[in-house]
Amino acid sequence: MNRKRYFHFFIHLILIVSFVIIAFPVFYAFIVSTQTFQDVFVYPPKFTPGNDTIQNYVAAWETVKMGRLLFNSTLISVAVAVGKIVLSLMAAFAFTYFGDFKGKGLFFVIILITHMLPLPIRIVPTFELMRSFNWVDTYYALTVPFFASATGVLLFRQLFLTVPASLCDAARVDGITPMGFLMRILIPLSRTNVSALFLIEFLYMWNQYLWPLVVTNRDEMRVVQIGLKMLLAGQAQAADWNIIMAGTIIAMLPPLIILFVMQSSLVKGFSMQEEK
Amino acid sequence: MAEVRLSNITKRFGSNAVVKQVDLTVKDKEFLVLVGPSGCGKTTTLRMVAGLEEVTEGEIYIGERKVNDVPPKDRDIAMVFQNYALYPHMNVYKNMAFGLQLRNFPKSEIDRRVKEGAKILGIQELLSRKPRELSGGQRQRVAMGRAIVRKPHVFLFDEPLSNLDAKLRVQMRGELARLHERLETTIIYVTHDQVEAMTLADRIVVMDDGFVMQVGTPLNVYENPKNEFVAGFIGSPSMNFLETNVVEDNKRLYVDGGSFRLAIPEKLSKRYRPRLDDKVIFGIRPEHINDRSFVTDVPGREKLEAIVDVVEPVGSEVILIVTVGDHHLTAKVDPHTKASVHKPIDLSVDMNNLHLFDKETGEVIE
Numbered sequence: 001m002n003r004k005r006y007f008h009f010f011i012h013l014i015l016i017v018s019f020v021i022i023a024f025p026v027f028y029a030f031i032v033s034t035q036t037f038q039d040v041f042v043y044p045p046k047f048t049p050g051n052d053t054i055q056n057y058v059a060a061w062e063t064v065k066m067g068r069l070l071f072n073s074t075l076i077s078v079a080v081a082v083g084k085i086v087l088s089l090m091a092a093f094a095f096t097y098f099g100d101f102k103g104k105g106l107f108f109v110i111i112l113i114t115h116m117l118p119l120p121i122r123i124v125p126t127f128e129l130m131r132s133f134n135w136v137d138t139y140y141a142l143t144v145p146f147f148a149s150a151t152g153v154l155l156f157r158q159l160f161l162t163v164p165a166s167l168c169d170a171a172r173v174d175g176i177t178p179m180g181f182l183m184r185i186l187i188p189l190s191r192t193n194v195s196a197l198f199l200i201e202f203l204y205m206w207n208q209y210l211w212p213l214v215v216t217n218r219d220e221m222r223v224v225q226i227g228l229k230m231l232l233a234g235q236a237q238a239a240d241w242n243i244i245m246a247g248t249i250i251a252m253l254p255p256l257i258i259l260f261v262m263q264s265s266l267v268k269g270f271s272m273q274e275e276k
Numbered sequence: 277m278a279e280v281r282l283s284n285i286t287k288r289f290g291s292n293a294v295v296k297q298v299d300l301t302v303k304d305k306e307f308l309v310l311v312g313p314s315g316c317g318k319t320t321t322l323r324m325v326a327g328l329e330e331v332t333e334g335e336i337y338i339g340e341r342k343v344n345d346v347p348p349k350d351r352d353i354a355m356v357f358q359n360y361a362l363y364p365h366m367n368v369y370k371n372m373a374f375g376l377q378l379r380n381f382p383k384s385e386i387d388r389r390v391k392e393g394a395k396i397l398g399i400q401e402l403l404s405r406k407p408r409e410l411s412g413g414q415r416q417r418v419a420m421g422r423a424i425v426r427k428p429h430v431f432l433f434d435e436p437l438s439n440l441d442a443k444l445r446v447q448m449r450g451e452l453a454r455l456h457e458r459l460e461t462t463i464i465y466v467t468h469d470q471v472e473a474m475t476l477a478d479r480i481v482v483m484d485d486g487f488v489m490q491v492g493t494p495l496n497v498y499e500n501p502k503n504e505f506v507a508g509f510i511g512s513p514s515m516n517f518l519e520t521n522v523v524e525d526n527k528r529l530y531v532d533g534g535s536f537r538l539a540i541p542e543k544l545s546k547r548y549r550p551r552l553d554d555k556v557i558f559g560i561r562p563e564h565i566n567d568r569s570f571v572t573d574v575p576g577r578e579k580l581e582a583i584v585d586v587v588e589p590v591g592s593e594v595i596l597i598v599t600v601g602d603h604h605l606t607a608k609v610d611p612h613t614k615a616s617v618h619k620p621i622d623l624s625v626d627m628n629n630l631h632l633f634d635k636e637t638g639e640v641i642e
């Protein structure tokens with residue numbers, strides 16, 4: 001009994017410490033985003049909110065047309081997350097259930113290799129490809145190159161391998177088609193992983209900076225991360241940290257909203273999986 | 277109507293044959309049990325009937341129709357799997373309705389059948405539960421419910437009771453028998469448990485190493501096993517097998533095991549005389565070896581002196597393991613036996629129930 005309480009205390013201590021470490025920058029960014037330009041540079045730094053909140057957020061929003069950027073980022077993040085999940089599910093399904101198509105091993109290796117090449121290495125050839133398609137400055141360029149996902153294929157393949165073979169047999173006797181098996185059995189069983197992958201891929205795309213910078217020129221096609229950089233680049237001398245931080249907080253909101261919306265289903269999903 | 281016929285079926289995985297030249301006819305409305313040790317090809321045979329496994333050689337007919345190339349859903353069969361294979365994300369109702377939905381049955385008909393099936397199996401209260409909220413026995417029922425709502429002409433069961441505890445197994449066994457009576461469909465049932473086979477089957481098919489060893493009614497297979505394998509597999513405890521010679525003394529035939537000699541009943545001497553002086557395997561079931569003080573000496577009963585090694589009371593009887601010379605035997609004796617370990621005992625062997633097998637081939641001598 002005593003040992004258990006000691007253990008709980010210890011766990012909580014770790015949780016609290018890591019929370020503070022992770023949350024402090026966010027907290028500080030928020031404080032700065034409410035302060036005046038002068039407040040930011042006093043020493044020692046002030047950890048109390050200032051009075052410029054509204055001005056800072058309005059300035060951040062207007063300077064870089066934040067509305068359009070948020071729209072772009074949300075659009076491409078959702079599109080990529082959905083596209084990746086759909087493609088991964090189909091590919092994993094093929095790799096798991098269609099035993100012996102020609103070149104199966106080779107295809108799998110190719111998919112894995114694409115995963116091992118980080119984006120900066122692929123950036124030049126991919127850009128050339130986009131240009132030859134006339135896709136520069138379009139949503140296609142911002143989304144299509146991200147659709148293939150080795151992570152997703154591997155994740156779902158591992159998951160499908162744990163589905164008992166007899167479930168497939170039972171469904172076949174019940175009269176299911178292969179696509180029906182994917183849609184009505186496998187995908188419902190993968191719900192948790194689909195949600196998790198959606199979240200991960202959404203964030204991954206939301207945080208893209210280099211690729212959008214390379215394939216877009218017009219301001220209307222820019223994304224949030226570039227917008228933040230633009231806030232920083234506008235100044236000749238000292239940066240307006242209060243306004244930049246306001247922009248940062250704005251940029252954080254959509255992922256946060258998604259996280260909150262999906263949190264309950266994720267937690268439920270994980271606890272359900274443990275039951276199995 | 278729904279006879280199932282397997283004609284010279286062979287199944288190979290790669291070059292490895294696991295079902296070999298099986299010829300079998302399952303009669304309409306018959307409860308046929310495939311029984312045999314683990315790995316002998318029972319499941320593979322059943323899966324070929326279901327259409328889940330392709331046939332390498334031979335033909336399968338359901339009714340008049342050759343079904344080798346017919347997909348499972350069009351074979352008019354339903355299957356119950358060993359691990360139940362319920363859809364984890366659907367509740368009981370949906371699990372049972374799924375196959376009907378896929379066949380585009382009208383909603384009202386689906387509802388009627390599911391409720392009716394649930395009633396037959398006594399699972400009405402469980403319809404909204406998910407499989408993980410059910411006990412093993414309840415899952416078993418749902419798996420059966422899923423099969424019966426389809427009203428197929430042939431039911432296939434693959435060891436459906438093997439994941440249940442002993443008590444539940446006996447109970448479900450009874451329910452299965454009643455269900456068969458009620459549904460009047462052809463059933464092919466796979467098990468490795470010979471007690472299950474004996475109690476449920478109209479006819480049993482004993483398999484070993486991919487071959488069909490014997491087909492017959494439970495009693496017939498029990499009383500007239502065709503070979504040493506079947507004799508040893510059916511019946512519990514297992515039949516005793518002793519290496520003996522057939523000898524003649526004073527016009528009487530005997531089996532001679534060196535340390536014992538038992539007379540072969542007169543009426544059987546004609547059958548065994550051609551084997552005079554041959555080495556044969558003498559088979560006798562434990563229930564035909566009894567404590568001599570509890571049986572009356574009738575013709576064909578022979579006395580056998582033994583030393584008791586083990587005494588196992590199981591309530592309704594006592595199982596003895598005894599030694600005769602260098603032979604070991606199992607005997608089923610009266611529960612009031614005075615037998616005690618390391619003491620001699622007089623046994624009575626009912627030689628009317630002896631079996632002799634060829635030592636080389638293991639085939640019964642007829």
Ligand SMILES: Nc1ncnc2c1ncn2[C@@H]1O[C@H](COP(=O)(O)OP(=O)(O)O)[C@@H](O)[C@H]1O
Pocket residue numbers: 289294312313314315316317318319320321
């Ligand atoms: N898909 C398969 N691939 C290769 N070998 C298999 C396959 N399925 C079964 N076998 C083999 O066939 C033999 C018979 O298996 P099975 O029919 O499951 O036996 P049983 O149900 O009687 O225990 C076993 O030796 C098993 O290893």
Ligand SMILES: [Mg+2]
Pocket residue numbers: 315318319320435
């Ligand atoms: Mg089996």
